[in-house]
Amino acid sequence: MSSPAYETQAExxxxxxxxxxxxxxxxxxxxxxxxxxxxxxxxxxEFEGEHKHPVGSGRPGESVPDRAVLYxxxxxxxxxxxxxxxWVTLALGRTPDLAEALRAAVRWLAGARLPEIRRTAPFLHVEDWALAHERVPLTAAELEWRTRLQHFDHGC
Structure with missing residues (x-):
């Protein structure tokens, strides 16, 4: 079965x-x-959390929110x-249970750290570099390459 083709903006x-x-x-x-x-x-x-985190971009005082995007x-x-x-994806994955995906998203948006996400949402893939980045932010260049490779590995 293919995705529906919504022909109008109203649809x-x-x-x-x-x-x-x-x-x-x-x-x-x-x-x-x-x-x-x-x-x-x-x-x-797409959901945005209230917590703000420093960015590893080298720009002083810059902070970003956590995001959860469900497709x-x-x-x-x-x-x-x-x-x-x-905009840096730190965990991603599929689950047939929409409630399980929502539960993981809510935990993340409430401020859960990646080790907790990894334990409570085993369907999500969390790279070791993401765990390291959460402890000490990586540089913008390294983040760019890590996320590109991650999306390439997962066919995103």
Missing amino acids: RDAAAAEFGAELARIAAEKGLPLPVPSELAWFRA RKQDGTTPYLYLSRG
């Missing part, structure tokens, strides 16, 4: 609202304090979750 908006409602329903059923998505589309929901296709493929700090 895309309605599908996005339906996806948002499904996420809110699951979060409510599981007692998860899911924030309102910062971006929502029929196939994607889901309407064709029945399993959801894909990315957990990032700013």
Whole structure:
């Protein structure tokens, strides 16, 4: 079964609202304090955490939020979750259980560190370099290469 082709913006908006409602329903059923998505589309929901973290870019005083991005296709493929700090993906993976993905996203957005995420959401892949980066931020150049290689390795 292929993904639906939404021909109009109204159809895309309605599908996005339906996806948002499904996420809110699951979060409510599981007692998860899911924030309102910062971006929502029929196939994607992005959430931003309140905690800010220093960036390893060398720019003094710069900080970025944690983000959780959940991709889901309407064709029945399993959801894909990315957990990032700013735009640097630190953990990613698939699970057939949307509630499990939401639980991991909520933990991340609430300030959980990567070792806890690794233990409580085993479907997520956390690279050793990401654990090191969480302790001592890597340089911008090293982050760029690490994330490119990670996405290449995972076919993202």
